[in-house]
Amino acid sequence: MREKRDNEPLYNISIASKLVGVSPRVLRSYEEAGLIKPHRTEGKTRLYSERDIRKMIVIHYLHKEKEVNLAGIKIILSLLSKGESGKNEERKQQVKVKRELLEKIGGIAPEIIPAARDTREGPAGKE
DNA sequence: GTTCTGACA
DNA sequence: TGTCAGAA
Numbered sequence A: 001m002r003e004k005r006d007n008e009p010l011y012n013i014s015i016a017s018k019l020v021g022v023s024p025r026v027l028r029s030y031e032e033a034g035l036i037k038p039h040r041t042e043g044k045t046r047l048y049s050e051r052d053i054r055k056m057i058v059i060h061y062l063h064k065e066k067e068v069n070l071a072g073i074k075i076i077l078s079l080l081s082k083g084e085s086g087k088n089e090e091r092k093q094q095v096k097v098k099r100e101l102l103e104k105i106g107g108i109a110p111e112i113i114p115a116a117r118d119t120r121e122g123p124a125g126k127e
Numbered sequence B: 001g002t003t004c005t006g007a008c009a
Numbered sequence C: 001t002g003t004c005a006g007a008a
Helices: A013-020 A024-032 A050-064 A070-080 A088-108
Strands: none
Touching: A013 A024, A013 A050, A024 A050, A050 A070, A070 A088
């Protein structure tokens, strides 16, 4: 269970970007894509929580290492959030649906994973 | 000085 | 994604 503490506004975009390893511009793009919603001060300055930081690190990994675009990451994260709540029986069903959906992603929406389309030639030695 | 939004390459 | 403008 997540502590409400993890959701406390702690870092400005400058510090958050260093913790995640990207530029402030990238963090703003994550927000534009609807992947995260940092707290805001009265002056509109973004304040990120520990939870936001962890989530953005995952987003960064999926984006840079797996080459999944932000729209795809949004879908993936929404699927991964399923089955985290509800009663055992309900959660069991959600997990089942999640597994099936994840299996189908490659078949019905390969566009979310550019690298999976043209395996023909891309920068050699990418493995 | 820092962050924000919008915009362009 | 980097960078710049103009405002806060």
